[in-house]
Amino acid sequence: MATLTGGGEPSATVKTVAAHAGVSAQTVSRVLRGTGYVSEETRTKVLAAVTAVGYHPNAVGRSLRAARTPMVGLLITDITNPFYASLHKAVEAVFRERGLTLMLLNSDDDRDTERQQLELLRSYRPSGLLLAPAVHSSLTTDDLAGFGAAVLVSRTLRGLSVPSVVTNEPEAMGEATRTLLDAGHRRIAAVLGPQDASTTVRREAGYREAVLAAGAEPLVCYTDQTGPGARTAIRHVLHTHAGITAALGFNAPVTEGILAGLRDEGLRCPQDVSLVGFTDAPWMAFYPPPITVVRQPVEAMGRLAAQLVLDMVDGKPVAAEPHVVPGTLLRRESVVAPSSRSLTSPSSTQR
Amino acid sequence: MATLTGGGEPSATVKTVAAHAGVSAQTVSRVLRGTGYVSEETRTKVLAAVTAVGYHPNAVGRSLRAARTPMVGLLITDITNPFYASLHKAVEAVFRERGLTLMLLNSDDDRDTERQQLELLRSYRPSGLLLAPAVHSSLTTDDLAGFGAAVLVSRTLRGLSVPSVVTNEPEAMGEATRTLLDAGHRRIAAVLGPQDASTTVRREAGYREAVLAAGAEPLVCYTDQTGPGARTAIRHVLHTHAGITAALGFNAPVTEGILAGLRDEGLRCPQDVSLVGFTDAPWMAFYPPPITVVRQPVEAMGRLAAQLVLDMVDGKPVAAEPHVVPGTLLRRESVVAPSSRSLTSPSSTQR
């Protein structure tokens, strides 16, 4: 059996290069950074020496001297949520162009893990931070001092006076709800995220306002915003509240969970239960039926949030009020008029 | 309008703490790292000083002295591919436990971006690297020297003699193909990934062997392994090859794209075209019909790959041969016997 172990000969430094080129270390530094005047001859000599000795710059040395690392943290709750994966991709593209590294950190939506990860990030002396706070986050404005540029994305947090980028959740959720009301639905279940998350609060507000304006009764349940959680939740609400003919999904995983739960109960979408999701996913476009959904502009949110961080890094003033990027309702085929089934109890259709 | 700019007062260092506690800097260091003998009294004094002056360790200083950063890179092609998102999550969990930071890098499946990102990672003097190489990667074993511990995940690369973690792709793909053959299908389209990717090569081999053993004709097409790419590809192959009654999807996004393409063509799954996917996704379990799929053990692959890096970091020997984690076929409802439609041209069903 062939085996390998971690190797590692001492690597070349600016000094090695300097010695090889017959110049000083800071001349090497000047050539590499492209700053200050260097004669063309010296420049060529140095570059030749760089390849000759196989020199690779050491970011750690540079960062120590510069007091800041050209790195921005992105602290989210779960990378397997496609919304955050797309957010990471959009943010990374902006930063890469500017020569900044993006460091991804997972909080698992846990308050202590969040603090721990933030402490880790802080130890690298990053230039900035993009943060989607954990549900019961204990972070304060003081905790975010020292990150220089800090910006909230998607979720906000009471008492954190930091710029933020969000969607027009109340309006978008209101529109989604009215789509169902207009189709004739009166008993519409809203399957939301964690009760105290700002995203839940804002989306619930839009839902309640629309439902109450139509003289209907709000039917909400809270979940951990995962598919399995939503699957259990929708089944429970169907059993405890008779006559539900429509549902609203908090995010893409929750919308998945609702469809799974409906299937568990032997209910069809949209014939038995109409559905509107919040946050699009590729499969929703060709699912039978294609799912009507509020498209969250995740790329735009990511780019804007990244730009705010860059502006703050550059010392430009940034508005402290939330920056709102509007979502749009994509009308597909998962909403139809309620059927007569709505009058029978769901348990009668179970096997 | 309230405005904020990036702040940042000079932060406390070990010296600040030392002065406050009336001890030396390296005593502070000893207390913080928990190494060597320190009297209980000194220890208490130092810890009090740490909170008093608001000290936060600087990883940059530590890394410079230690020559290695407690950081491992994970270089993948696209974080919005759920397989890689889950891989990141699994790997991160293992490393977090060991106090290692995971740094996510995107290559966009581009050879130059891959080199660029690797160079960036190298500048941080990381302790290791987990790599899913780009399709036309130009990396050599030499390029990976200096990363100490390097391990390939999911994809391998000819000429790279580095430990790797893969699935039993030929066997699993063979089994998936035989499921379709056994149901009576003879014209089975395999919608694969990029032609030169090791994953494509291995899965195609399993497909071809099974098809040829059954005396049928292989029908393969290559894609960029994204949903939109697969959507175009399946439509094209349906038009150029008459009588196709079944399809095999290379990964989750490709399986999505196949379903979208079938819908475009007015074809139903499974009545008109049976389907088997490679790599599971949550929505596949309750899609109508639930999709039969080869489940890739992504968490197990991630944990194993992470463990190999840890072993190499610890100087333990690691087998250079590929480490194979077996996938399993999940039989759901997207495979049925071919119908008579198979005798009509797909264009006749278009509107």
Next chain:
DNA sequence: CTGAAAGCGCTTACAG
């Protein structure tokens, strides 16, 4: 246009 000196924050030998 180029170089000698100092220091970023930390930890590793080496002395007491």
Next chain:
DNA sequence: CTGAAAGCGCTTACAG
């Protein structure tokens, strides 16, 4: 059990 000294690799003033 504790401290004075040196140095990790780089870049920033400061001189020539």
